[in-house]
Structures are given as C-alpha cells and as structure tokens.
Amino acid sequence: MGSNLTEWKTYINADQIITADGIKKGKPLDRISVKDHPLKNVTVTERIPRRILGSQPSTGRTTPVSTPASILEPLSLALNGLDPLTEFALQEMDPLSKMAAEMETSGTQVKAEKTINDNLNSGMQPWSARKASILSKFTTSEKISIVTSFLSEGDKVVVKAQSTAVDKIQHRLEQLDYFEEGSQKKFDLSQAEYIGRIEQLNRELVIAWNSEQRVKALKIAIQCAKLLADTDVLSFYPSKFVLITDILDIFGQLVYERLRTKAEYYKPGSKAAAALPEDFKLEMVPETVKETCLNWFYKIASIRELVPRIYVEMALLKSYNFISNTELSDALLRITDMINGVGNPLVAVYARCYLCRVGLSVTQKNHNNGYLFNNFIGFLETYPQLFNRSVKLDLIKQKVPKSTYMTLYTPALDYILATIACNANENVLNDLLFRATQLGNSSLILNTIMSGFKPSFISDRTVQFLDMIGKCTDDGIPLYALLRTLGLCITICPPPSEQRRQILTTVWRHIVTLQKPEEYISCAEAWVQFVVQNFATREINMVFGDIIDHLTPNRAYENHYKELKAVIQKVLAQIQDFELLLAMDNFLRLIDLFQQESIRVEVCKSVLTQSNSDLKTNDPVVTNALMFLCGVLHDSVNALTPEDEYKQIGEILCNIIRRVDYGRDFEQQLSFYVEARGAFSNIDAVLAQLIQCVNSLSVNTRQIIKGMHTRKTGDFVRACAVYCFITVPSIVSVKTRLQLYLLSGRVALFNECLGQADACFKAAFSIIPELQDDHGKCEIFLVPYIKEFLSTLVVVPDNPERGVLSLTRILLNVLRCFEWNKQNGSLTTIYISVIDMMSTMNQEVYPYHIDKVESNDSMYGSDPKFISEVNNICSILLGEILTQLKEMGPCRRQSQLATELFIRVVTRGDINSANRITLALNLWQLSVKNGYADVKYMARTKNYFQKVAVSKNNKILQQLVDKLNLSQ
C-alpha cells in the first residue's frame, strides 16, 4: 500500500455549545424527519425490520413475505373461511346439513333472510340443484334392461323419393309400423351404458323433432316414459327418473315452443305475422294452433298404458295454456288423482314428484297450489302400499333391505314436501303430523317432514317429534337417521328454552342406545352443536365423555375421523369460552382419539386457529392444554413437511406463544418461554418468536424499574440475554440469526449487560461468513445489515481488555475475508459507511447514547491516541477503497462510489491538508471522467459545498469547489 496510502484525519466539529450548567454538549445536528435510515442501501426495496426497543414483538424473519407479523394476514384469513373444496363438499350435503353448515358460519343472518324472502320458491332448493346429488347417490352395479326401438344403429327405413301422395302415406305407415313392432329390442346394460343409451335417446328425440318426424319424437318420449313404469333395478330408479324426466322436459319444451312460434300472431297494428309472445293471452292464440294443440292432447289421451300417458301429459302440461285458461289447473288436480292408479308406490311417488315439479314451473306464482298438498296426501293415503305383497316380493327378489328401499323415496318425497312447506303455515304441519301419527309414526314420513319444513316449526315441536320417533315401529328409516335429521333442524333453530334440558335427556337416552359406532357418531355429530350452543361445560364434557366411550371399543374411532372432526369443528365454532373448553377433562381425550397423524394435526390446527382471539391466558391448565396441542403440531413437522405447512404451523405456534401471558410475573413468563423452547425446537419461526418475546420481556423489565436495575432485575435481564444468546444458534436461517444477535445485543446493551452484548455481537460476526454464496445475493441483505450494525457500534463502549475498537476491527476483518462480488462494490459501500461511523466516533460528543451506558466519547474523552487510532483505520480503509475503485475499472458504479467517497472526504475529512484536497479532486475527476457520472447529482453536490463554503466562510473549501469541474 505504501505509496498510495492516503492519510486520514477526521474533521472534528468545533462548534460546541456551552449550556447553562456548563456541560459541553454537541451541537444538536439539523434534524429532518426521514422515512429511511440514512445508511440504508438504496437497492433494498423490502422493509428491513428495525427493532425498536420495547416495541411490539414481531417475529424474527427478515422479509415480510415469509414472516406474517400476525395471524390475521391474508393466507390465514383464507384458512379461517371455508376453502373452495369444503364448500363444494357442503353443496353435496343434504339440504339440512347444508343449512346447518351455513348457520354455523353466518349465524342469524340466514334467519333474517328467511323472513324477508317469503316468495313461493324461495328457501326451496330447486330441482336442478337436487339432480346431481340424486345421480351420485343412487347407483347400481347390476344390469339394467331397456326396451326400445330407437336405438338401432342407423335408421333402417330409407327415405325413398316419394313421388305421389299415396306413396308418401304408404311410406309413412310403414315407418310407423317399423317403430311399432318388430324392432323393439331388449338390452341388458351396465349403468354407464344405460346412461349412454338414454342420452342417445335424448339426441334421437331432438334429431327426430328437428327433422319434422314429430310422431317419432312422440314415440320416443312415450318409450322413455314407459321405462319409468319399470323398477327392475330398484336402487337405480331415482337416477333413472332424473335422466328420463330430463328428456321429457325437453320434449315438452319442444312442443310448447313449436306451438308458440308456429302461431301466426298478428300484433295489433302490425301486419307481419310473428310468434306468440312468451306471456301470451288465450285470446291471442289462433285457431290453427288450438287445433294442433288439441291434436297433441287427443293423441296422448289414447296412449294405452297408464304411466307413459301420465308422464307425457305432464311433460306437455304447459301447452294447455294454448287451449284454455282453466284446463291446466284442472289437469294438475286430475293427474294427481290418476296417479292413484299406479300400483307400484315408488313409481307413483316419483310421478307425483314430477307433477309437482312441472306444476311449479308452468303455473303462476300466485296460482292455487292445492295439487301440491293433494299429492303429498295422495302419497300418505297409499302409504300402506309400501308394505304390500308385491313390494315385499320385489325386495326379496332384488335382495334390497327395507331401509335402503325406504331411502329411495326420500328425494321425491323431500321435493314434494319442500314445495308445500316452503310457504306453508303451522297448521299444515300439524295436519301432516296428525296423519303421520295415524300411519303409525312412519319413519319415512317423519323424516321427510323434519327435513322439509322450516326448522323453526320443527324445533318448536321437538318434544312431540321425539315422542313420535320413540313410538316409530317400522323398519324404514333407521332411528339414528331420524335423530340426525331432528338434530340438524335443532341446530339451525333452537327449541324453546324451557324444553331444552328435557330434549337433551330424551335424545341422549336414545343416542346412547345406538350400538353401531357409525350410527352413534352420525347422531352425536348432529346433536353436539345443540349441546354446545345451549348447555354449560358440564353437559358438553359429559357428551365428549360419551362419545369417547362409544368409539373407543375396537378402535372404532379409526373409521370415523371425518365425523369426529366435524364434532370438533362444530364445538369450536360455537363455544363461548375457549378456555373452559380446553380445561374440560374430556376435550383432550377426544383429541386423543385422532390417532392418524395427518388428521390429528389437522384437528389440532383447527383448534389452535380457532383460539385466534387476542385473549391472553395465564391459566396453567389451559396453557398445558395449548402446549399439548402445539406439541402435536410441532411433532408432525419433519423433513418431508411442505414449506407452506411448515410456515402455517410456525405461525400457529407463534400465535399461541403470544397468547400466554403471565402479566407481571416475568419469571414465570420466562420459564414458560424456556419450556416452549424445549418443546418447539424444530421450527425457526417459533424460536425467533421466543427470542423476540424474551427480548421484549427484558425491555419491559427495564421500563418498569425505570432503568434502575436491582440485583434481582439485573439477574433477570441477564438471564434473558443468556436465553437469547443460547437460543439463536438453534435457528437454521443465517439471516434470522444475524438479526436476532444484533437485536439481542442491543437489548442487552440497553439493559447494561455489556458482556452479553459483546458476546452477541461477536457471535454475529462469527456467522457472517456462513452467508457466503456464489451469486452475491446475500449482499443485498448484508449491506444494510452491516450499516445498521455500524450505527449500533457507535455507542458500544470498547472492552478495556481488548484495545481500541476491537469489535469494529473484528467486523472489518470478517468483511475482508468475505468473498464479495467485485462489480457490486458492496464492500466499498460498507467501507464508506465505516468511514462515516469512524468520523462519528472521533467527535467529542456522540449524537446519541444509550441511557446509563458510557460510550467511547466519555470513556476516551477524545484522547489524541484514540483519535489517531481511528484515523489510522480510516487511512487504511481509504487505501482499500481506492484500490477497489481501481480494480473495478470505469463503470457507473465506480463513478457513484467515487462521488460518495468524494463527499466523505470533503465533509468528514479535515481538508486543511493539501493531500486531501488533491485526493478529493482526483476522486471528482475520476467520477466525472469515466463517462458514467450522474451529472445532476454531482452538480447538486457542488452547489451544496458552495453554499457550505460561503456560510462558513471556508476559503479552502471555496477553492476546492472552484476547482470542481463538471465536464470531462
């Protein structure tokens, strides 16, 4: 370095102010409130958390992305709500569970909406919504037969050129005959094939219709309807119904639309014929259309078989509007009666269902809907049919159990009842209940009524229902299903308060008798919400105990994790006092039932996120429970855990740690943190959180005693510092460690633990080399970090045993050994900052101090030896910087750095020496001449120095400024 070693001498501010009491103080510097740290590297865009002592603890990660400050960040918000998949699953549920689920999330809101919407169809699930669930629920693996003539490959009747009318008629008749006889085939098909065939029929129908073969279309419709008369595969019937009624709907629509559009309707005042408007009046319908329409009805009235005749007529109901105003309502009532003639009760009930559905779609909203009620009554009147000899034979033949058979009725019955119940009053319910009682408390009817009527009606009569359920004797819908339905109703709308206890005892008496775990748990799941909503801890605890007792034998719980999870979730959603829940004997035992790791973790997670309240706790039982749950989460983390999961768990644990608060019992708090550290050693975020907590504990201590440490508090804060010091190394992330060391060091310093602070700082230096990577990415982090560090080092007093500025020297040595990317000039930037820091150190009074900590200014009192030592270091740095600038070669960065250094030389250095003037000028020249100079910035710099020179009347500076040349 010899020749080009430039000597450095710091300019020491001589303007001292003598205050009244005679103490010299540094002239307060001009203060401008800034948003950025002055030493902050401009390239960093992310916020670098600067630890403000005693502020709210935040986690120790560096980037805001990886470390959500609180649990209420967007990701966790999303997790609190329902994820889309769960929502889909909810849609698949039966209406009550769905309503119940909605209630869970949106409390009373639903009730309010209910009262507002009293339209006819509101509150009723439309048919289209039900279709998908029916199709997925009722399936079969058996062969289904289909008899039809329209499924042959290709049409065998070739359409010949028809010369004469006679030929045409002949051909037509042939064609019809062909459909009529001969070609009807019976296929045995699997379910998928069957559905395919039905779709094919659907297409055929539309094709036939569009190619003017309306008779063929009608015949296809009739054949489809005929399929519905047949229950050869019982368990598939509801699905078959859905598929075929879709075809019939299409057929009905085709006929209606054709009649409507074919009508040549002359609008008043217009001469062009047009289709009838959608909402036509009877008097607008031309005679031709009436005639055509009548023909359709004459045609279908002569269909021989009952079931197809009814179905096709139902499909065409809407077209009655072309003929008369009253025919439609009459037909609805008439068909309702005609269905009495259908002997097979399953076929009959679905026919009724279709009638109600079509009826609702073709009538006005305020139409007299008596037929809906009549249909339900019709079903009730023929209810004994469900047990007649033919059905029994059929069940034996197809090996279908009675209860399964009964469930086949539910979609249709539910729909029919829903059409009645959506705007029915209580009298209707009373009437139906009376009838149900007469039919021996039929389980099927009870179930339908419970799921169909407004839950408020049901829950008002819970006692009555329970009574009826108890008396129900048939083997249709099983007891547990009934109880479950009732439970769901009650969940939505609680029964009168005076009955609740009685209800609970009665219900639980029933539930306890359920021996099969799956039946038991499905009931318990439905009822648990009622219990949680309306009863105190004792009952809830009891219910938990009962669930555990029922599911423990033979490890039955293993098959019911889903239900158990639902139980837990319902409890969590409804529980008023989370702490009481955790304090329950049986709650943790219940959690313990989840033996499968993944589900266990999931449950713990939901419990812990549910506790996402700001409430602090200091109850040891609760804390223990929380720690237990956290332990489960923590133990689930392993090398294979996905990153997100890891983060989420970390976040949850941090949140829990923040919740535990022993108030002013700081020692207890610290020992909790010690325990937590032991328990959660695998997760960085948690350790960081713990260190933050302990640091804030330490700061709080100081704040409380107002900086006057007693022996006890002194020991305590030292313990805190030690805690931090020994915890940091367990963290994997180097950056986090670095920051926490710095923070802990600062806190230790703040608490006058100089030795601990020193140790922290040294430890930080020792791990800087670990940051080393090949791409220089770490420099983005390191530069601002070092700058921040430097600003701390200003006030750190030297250790008398180790010479002047030992910490700074160690730092410089570490940095020199670090392999920097030369082109970035990061080291140069840092060196320039070190020069800044050094010049500060040379001042007689430092700009800031830590209360009760003597910094170097008072220790050395601007001793010349100290100053020359500092200047020495600066000189070496200056030499290094110049070498680096040279190595860098001409580039924009070089120019920038040269300018920066120039500013330092002029402001920080003592420019009374010609040497430094030359240096400054050289630097100026360097930055100008390499062609990358930021001329505007330099001009402003020059301007500034000009002003300074004038105001301070500094001739040397003036001369220097005069020599500064902006052009090359």
Place this chain on the structure above:
Amino acid sequence: MSITLDIKLKRVDKVYHEGDNITGVIVVTSNSDFFKHEGITLTAEGSVNLQISSKNVGIIEAFYNSIKPIQLLSITCDVTGSGKLPAGTTQIPFEIPLKAKANQYLYETYHGVYVNISYALRCDVKRSFLSKDLQKQQQFLIQYKPGKNPNPQIITDDSRRITFDLSPASLASGGNGAPDFLLNGEFETNCCNITKPFKGFLSLIKCAVPIRSIELQLVRVETCGCAEGYAREATEIQNIQIGDGDVSQKINIPIYMIFPRLFTCPTLITKNFKIEFEVNIVIVFQDDHLVTNNFPIILVRE
C-alpha cells in the same frame, strides 16, 4: 308444365253442421302461360258405407254383398265453363250450403270397421281430349249442432249414475276359478257427452291375488241390416289403462277417458244400421286371469 289443384276450407278444424255453408277456395297453380280447361265442377258428397262382416257370411259373399252405400249428401255445382286460367295461382272462392238429400239426414262423420260415414268435397277440372282430367278431394267433417241429435229413439233424459260392484259372485261364469275380490265403482253417467271426458272412479276393496292391470275398454257395436237379417259386430276402439300394477286398496282411482274423434260419434240408430257404444272394465290378475264387465253407454252431442 305442372298444374296443381287444391281445396282449402275456411274452417281450420273442417267441422261443419247441417245447414252451414261450407266455404273455401279452390286453388289452381300452373306455371304454363295459359291453362286451358273444359270446365270446373265442385261436388260435395257424403255417404254411409256399410260392410258385412265375414264372420256372419262367407268371405266371397262379404266381398260381393257389401251393401250399397247410402247417399246422404250430393251437391254438384259448376264453377265455370270451359275457358282459360292465367299462369300463376288462381283462387276461386266457393260457398255451398250443406243440405241433406231428401229423407236423409247428415249424420256425424264416423270411421268404424263396418260402418263409415264420410264427407268430401271433390273438385274436377275437365280438360281437352288429350290431357288428363284433374281431380282433388278434400274431406270435411260433419257434427251435429250441440243438443240436436237426430235420433228421437234415444231418450237422453234417462241419464243417470251407474254404480257397480264386481266380485266373483257377480260374474256370469259364476266366478269359477276367479280369486276373491271386490271392486266398487261408479260412472258419472251412462249418457255421455261426446265432447266431455268419460269420468268415474273405481275402488278396489279387496283382492286375494295381486292385480296386474285395470283397464277401460271402449267398444263400438255396429249393426248392419242385410238380406239375411242383422249383423251385429262389437270391436274395440281403444283400451286405456287406469290402474297399473297391484293398485292400492280402498282408494278411489279415477276413470278418465277422452272419446277419440272420428272413431266415435253420437249413438246412431237408423233403420239400416246402428252405431252403439259400450265400455268394459277389465281386471287382469297377476296370473293373466281376466275379468270383464260390460256397460252400454249412450253418446250424445250436447
């Protein structure tokens, strides 16, 4: 050169009553320059065609002995003498009063097996010697004016409810082999308005074996007078199922049937032929055992 001939009636449903004027247009479409013809005539005709069943007489006799049709209506009018029609579409309106021949009455249109009553308009275009004559027929329907039935013999005041009980005991066969059953029922009337559905209900009180089907059969009874006397034939018009499968017991199952057009007409009794109707209640048991009960009914137009 192509010429088409068509008759369009003014009424869409083509239904006319005696005494009405049947109106419409004859539509001639030709694409040649001039269409020469030797005169256009329009004829309204109506007749009763009777045929004797081969069951009563031999096949050959049945073939030959078909009774001469009874002419009910025959009106011919010349639309125009020989002349020319311009190219394009020519519409010639017409109006013919419907009046029966002497001592005849315009019976309702009816299509049966042995008796057919039909009416048609026929338009003939005579052409020059070498060209083919053109002819077009257009069917139309005759209905009685509501409440005006031509048969004084039928006492429509006799209309009453019909109630019935069916059981093995009530069977003509004495109920041998029939399972134990009891069926109650009721028809609203035995004198039915042809435009209104046939209504009633039945209720199965008890039945020892499952039922496959309960059906309502509509039967026409046609009687033709001929040389050997009367031939009376009963044939099915339609069969409507009203109960499918093992129907519920003690519940009212509605009977509802629309009388098909053309295949039914008000009950008609003349000196040459008769058209009468009956309904059958048919109960088919699971074992294909079948019980039928017959009820004559009178159809009127009201």
